[in-house]
Amino acid sequence: MTSTVVIDKAAPSRPVQLRSMSRDRAWALKWSYFFLTLFAIFSLVPPLYMVITSLKTSAEISAATNPWWVYHPTLSNYVELLTSNQFLTFFRNSALVSIFVVTITMLISVPAAFALARMRFWGSATLATGVFLTYLIPETLLFLPLFKMFAAFGELTGIQLINKWYVLLIIYPTLTVPFCTWIMIGYFASIPKELDEAAIIDGASWFQTLTRIFIPVAMPGLIAATIFAFTVSWAQFLYPLVFTTSTDQLVLPVGIVTTLIKGDVFAWGQIMTGALLGAAPPLIIYAFLMDYYIAGLTAGATKG
Amino acid sequence: MADVAIERSATAPRTVRKRASLRTALKRKSTAAFLMTLPLILLIALLVIYPAFYSLHLATLNKSMQRFIGLGNFQFLFKRETFWLVVEQSCIFAITAVVFKALIGFIVAHVVHNIPAKGQRKWRGMLLVPWVIPPAMSTLAWLWLFDPSYSAFNYLLAGVGVDRIPWTGETGWARFSVILVNIWFGAPFFMIMYLAALKSVPDQLYEAAAIDGANWWQRIWYVTLPMMRNIIAITTLFSLIVTFANFDIVRILTAGGPLDRTHMFATWAFRIGIEGGDIPLGASVSLFMVPILAIAAVFILRDINKRGNEA
Numbered sequence: 001m002t003s004t005v006v007i008d009k010a011a012p013s014r015p016v017q018l019r020s021m022s023r024d025r026a027w028a029l030k031w032s033y034f035f036l037t038l039f040a041i042f043s044l045v046p047p048l049y050m051v052i053t054s055l056k057t058s059a060e061i062s063a064a065t066n067p068w069w070v071y072h073p074t075l076s077n078y079v080e081l082l083t084s085n086q087f088l089t090f091f092r093n094s095a096l097v098s099i100f101v102v103t104i105t106m107l108i109s110v111p112a113a114f115a116l117a118r119m120r121f122w123g124s125a126t127l128a129t130g131v132f133l134t135y136l137i138p139e140t141l142l143f144l145p146l147f148k149m150f151a152a153f154g155e156l157t158g159i160q161l162i163n164k165w166y167v168l169l170i171i172y173p174t175l176t177v178p179f180c181t182w183i184m185i186g187y188f189a190s191i192p193k194e195l196d197e198a199a200i201i202d203g204a205s206w207f208q209t210l211t212r213i214f215i216p217v218a219m220p221g222l223i224a225a226t227i228f229a230f231t232v233s234w235a236q237f238l239y240p241l242v243f244t245t246s247t248d249q250l251v252l253p254v255g256i257v258t259t260l261i262k263g264d265v266f267a268w269g270q271i272m273t274g275a276l277l278g279a280a281p282p283l284i285i286y287a288f289l290m291d292y293y294i295a296g297l298t299a300g301a302t303k304g
Numbered sequence: 305m306a307d308v309a310i311e312r313s314a315t316a317p318r319t320v321r322k323r324a325s326l327r328t329a330l331k332r333k334s335t336a337a338f339l340m341t342l343p344l345i346l347l348i349a350l351l352v353i354y355p356a357f358y359s360l361h362l363a364t365l366n367k368s369m370q371r372f373i374g375l376g377n378f379q380f381l382f383k384r385e386t387f388w389l390v391v392e393q394s395c396i397f398a399i400t401a402v403v404f405k406a407l408i409g410f411i412v413a414h415v416v417h418n419i420p421a422k423g424q425r426k427w428r429g430m431l432l433v434p435w436v437i438p439p440a441m442s443t444l445a446w447l448w449l450f451d452p453s454y455s456a457f458n459y460l461l462a463g464v465g466v467d468r469i470p471w472t473g474e475t476g477w478a479r480f481s482v483i484l485v486n487i488w489f490g491a492p493f494f495m496i497m498y499l500a501a502l503k504s505v506p507d508q509l510y511e512a513a514a515i516d517g518a519n520w521w522q523r524i525w526y527v528t529l530p531m532m533r534n535i536i537a538i539t540t541l542f543s544l545i546v547t548f549a550n551f552d553i554v555r556i557l558t559a560g561g562p563l564d565r566t567h568m569f570a571t572w573a574f575r576i577g578i579e580g581g582d583i584p585l586g587a588s589v590s591l592f593m594v595p596i597l598a599i600a601a602v603f604i605l606r607d608i609n610k611r612g613n614e615a
Contacts, residue, residue: 032418039412040430042488046445047433049456053448067456112344119337127341129605134352136601138549140570141594144577144587145355145362148369174351181344206336235438237552238570242578253440257556268448275441286436290429293436297493298500 047279053272054078061268077273087274089248090255093165094234094278097251100169101233102226105176109225113184114210118196128185135178143242146171150243165249171239176229183228183296187221188214224296227289231282252278363588367581377588386564386572391592393479394568398548401486405547406540408487409494416495417502428499435492443556446485447472450557472558475565482566485553490543501535502528538607541600549593569593 053061055073065071081087115121116128150167154160161167191214199209215222240254247259256274260267286293366373381387416427434442449456450471458468471481509527518526529536551570554560560567560575567575569592577586 029419032415035411035415036419036427036431039408039415040427043431043434043492046442046449046488047437049449050445061454067454067459108343108347111340115337115340119333119340121334121337124337124341127345130348131344132605133601134348136545136597136604137352137356138545138570138593138597140549140551140573141590141597142352142355142359144573144583144590145359146351147578148362148583149355149358171351173347177344177347206333231436231438235440237438237440237555238574241555242574253438257440257444268451268454271444272448275444279437279441282436282438283433286432287429290425290432294428294432294496294500297435297496 047276050272050276050279053268054276056269058267058269077269078277081270081273081277086247086259087255090250090252091277093250093255094252097165097168097172098230098233101172101176102229104169104173105180105229106222106226108173109177109181109184110215110222111210113181113188114214116181117185117188118214119206128182131178131181131185134174135182139175139236139238142174143238147242162243163245163249165244165251167243168233168236168240168251171243172233172236175236176232179232180225180229183225184218184221187218191217220292220295223289223292227285227293228296230285234282359587359591362584363591365584367584369584377585380585381588386567387589389564390567390569390572390589393566394548394593397479397483397486397550397568398544401483401490401547402540402543404483404487405490405494405543406536408491409498409539412491412495413498413502416499428496431495432492434488435490435496439489439552440556442489443485443553446481446488447557450481473562475562478558478562478566482554482557485557486547486550489553490547493543494539497535497539498532501532505531534607538604541604541607545597545600548596 049068052068052070054077055070055075057072057074057076060070060072061067112131116124116131147162150161154162161170195213195217196209199213204212235253236251237253237257240251241258244250244254247255250258252274256271256278260271260274362369363377364372364374366376412431416424416431419427448454452470452473455468455471457471461467461469470477472478505528509531510523513523513527548568549570550568551574554566554568554571555574558566560571564572569590573586573590575586576589577583580586
């Protein structure tokens with residue numbers, strides 16, 4: 001008798017509890033999506049507003065209409081910028097600087113990371129720590145002495161480097177090489193020792209071990225480092241602002257800020273179009289290689 | 305016994321030869337390693353360490369850089385009101401922005417972690433966009449959103465009956481805007497780092513906590529936070545350095561105005577050193593970033609070494 005009562009009691013209570021649990025879950029999920037939408041709006045408002053403004057004419061921008069809506073969409077801003085020689089020069093300078101800097105960075109940091117990860121030599125541990133420390137030094141600490149150094153170098157040797165876009169090829173590696181070396185050390189160190197021992201036994205030289213084994217195996221790390229180097233050199237603003245002033249030597253970010261903003265007359269349609277085109281290369285890379293991008297981002301602190 | 309002796313005598317010359325060849329190999333290996341790291345060493349020595357010490361030297365010169373004036377630049381700075389403003393603002397901006405970045409990053413990482421796995425990629429992709437756009441470009445968009453006469457935010461606020469806000473024109477609002485843009489730019493980095501850390505916390509720990517009757521708050525406090533402690537520390541210190549030394553955002557958004565009320569060390573050093581032409585004084589301003597950066601760097605190194613030992 002008592003047992004049936006217990007069953008009677010238990011029978012309805014169990015499904016109820018399950019239902020309340022799943023209701024909690026559904027509730028939590030709903031709140032999660034609510035917050036996600038909120039944060040996504042917060043993150044995407046500036047880029048979306050760039051797109052909105054870039055599709056407007058100056059007349060529509062200065063009219064007192066709803067700024068969040070495009071009434072007469074036009075591509076004239078894009079056409080104007082992409083046919084302007086000045087803008088194309090900025091784009092070319094940026095592309096050249098980024099591509100060369102990525103190449104230089106890889107040529108310096110991959111062999112160095114290999115040596116630091118595998119070939120223990122006197123001072124290698126200290127050097128690895130030193131590389132990481134240099135990554136922590138911000139560019140805002142070094143721009144004044146560097147500027148003075150290059151000015152003095154120009155006076156001393158007659159080779160004028162300031163106000164030439166290629167001076168950035170010398171300076172940008174200070175930003176990219178330490179971090180790329182650091183994450184490549186992490187990737188190389190995670191490769192099993194047996195692999196390169198086998199290669200050495202088979203008669204491979206150190207150089208062959210690097211090119212035939214380490215680089216192919218650590219390819220994901222290499223891609224992440226390449227993306228990092230490209231993004232940093234594309235986005236850098238302070239160094240080109242300090243080192244280049246003639247309009248034909250400027251890179252994209254500085255070019256847009258200094259030439260499109262003319263006194264009080266803000267050509268906002270063009271500025272936003274320029275900013276969007278300037279943001280496009282990193283965004284496109286990110287859209288296709290998001291996983292490598294994130295791997296590079298998290299590698300700095302999670303590998304050590 | 306005899307066997308051993310014979311063996312020894314037989315192996316002795318071989319080991320000597322082996323040792324010699326080993327030594328040459330080691331020599332070769334270390335020279336090869338040295339040559340491979342040489343470009344890196346040269347780069348760091350010539351373009352990072354040398355300028356760092358050179359700026360110490362520069363800071364002791366007068367404006368025309370011809371006369372040694374010792375600590376004169378520093379004495380001059382200490383007497384200027386703007387300098388103390390810059391110190392105060394840099395600290396306020398960096399600390400406030402980092403605290404909010406960390407909080408928002410923590411919440412968003414949890415929320416993303418909470419939803420079904422197949423939707424996570426899409427949301428993560430959208431939420432990381434601020435970090436991908438070059439800050440100089442996205443700050444331009446913010447500048448346009450904050451425009452004094454055509455501000456799109458003011459348009460929305462006018463819809464709900466709020467007066468127009470001078471986003472970059474008034475001290476309080478200008479500081480708020482700078483911090484807001486800093487948070488917008490930096491929070492995704494925290495989100496990604498925390499998300500990576502959250503994924504590495506074993507599920508068994510949460511199951512054990514659930515069996516022990518822990519509620520969600522206790523699960524976060526006693527399981528998640530201790531497991532993520534190291535990542536949180538490293539990310540916060542990284543971000544502190546980056547925010548403290550930030551240049552792009554303030555430069556484009558307010559250029560230090562109104563009345564120097566949003567200058568940070570980097571932008572003020574640029575104003576004095578490049579625009580004002582007083583390189584030594586600018587160098588002495590930027591040198592004031594060193595103590596805070598050094599403290600943060602020491603803590604990061606300690607944490608990373610600890611992590612290395614654990615692993």
